[in-house]
Amino acid sequence: MGEDLCSDGSAPADCALRDLNDGRRADKNYLNVPMAVDNGGVHLNSTIVGGAMWDMRKTLNKHFAxxxxxxxxxxxxxxxxxxxxxxxxxxxxxxxxxxxRGDLQKIDNAFEAHGIYPGWEAIGYKRDGDTLAKGPAPAAEAVGQSRNMAVDGAYWATSYVDLKSFFDGTP
Structure with a gap:
């Protein structure tokens, strides 16, 4: 993808599709758009998490990152x-x-620098959907693990494991 970009000799900043070093943050620059617009902003917001991964790559060995x-x-x-x-x-x-431990700190720093931390969503962005119950993840989380999803007519239920709690030993 993009193999023809900059083929006219233009500088990457002038012809790139996205700049992973644009400094966008989830807690300040997240674009809350409906699902009808860019599938909820999947591309419009991609440089936020992509930027965190790019920063991670700049601070760690790039092959390891x-x-x-x-x-x-x-x-x-x-x-x-x-x-x-x-x-x-x-x-x-x-x-x-x-x-x-140092590598993990660099990863944490990269995500913090892009405003991706617990609770960032609570800064006023309304989610695209209805809250059926507090705490559970959307049913879509379970699609890849169908054994964790139950559907009966118009009702559904799903189980969810919070990765951070699971690996911290505090599920």
Missing amino acids: DGIVYTALTENFNPWTDFLQARYGIVDAARRLGAT
Whole structure:
């Protein structure tokens, strides 16, 4: 994707699709748009979490950082992974790949720098959906793990494991 970008000799800043170093933050720059617009802002907001991963890559060995992101993408993420779940999934992948305490701090710093921390969503952004109950994740979280989802007519239920609590030993 994008192999023809900048083929006219333009500088990357003038022809790139997105700039992962744009400094956008979830707690300040998140665009809350309806699902009808860019599937809820999936592309419009992509440089927020992408920027955190880019910063992580700049502070860690780039091959190690790439391995962490690849592992998180293939083993921890699903199509409904949100920003905070991405942070916890990356930390989990980093731990499994042997990250040191210093490496984990660099990862935390990268996500903090992009406003991705527990509670960032509570700064006034309304979610696109109806709250059926406090605490559970949306049913879509369970699509990839159908054994955790039950449907009966117009009603559904799902179970959910909070990765951070699970790996901290406090589920």
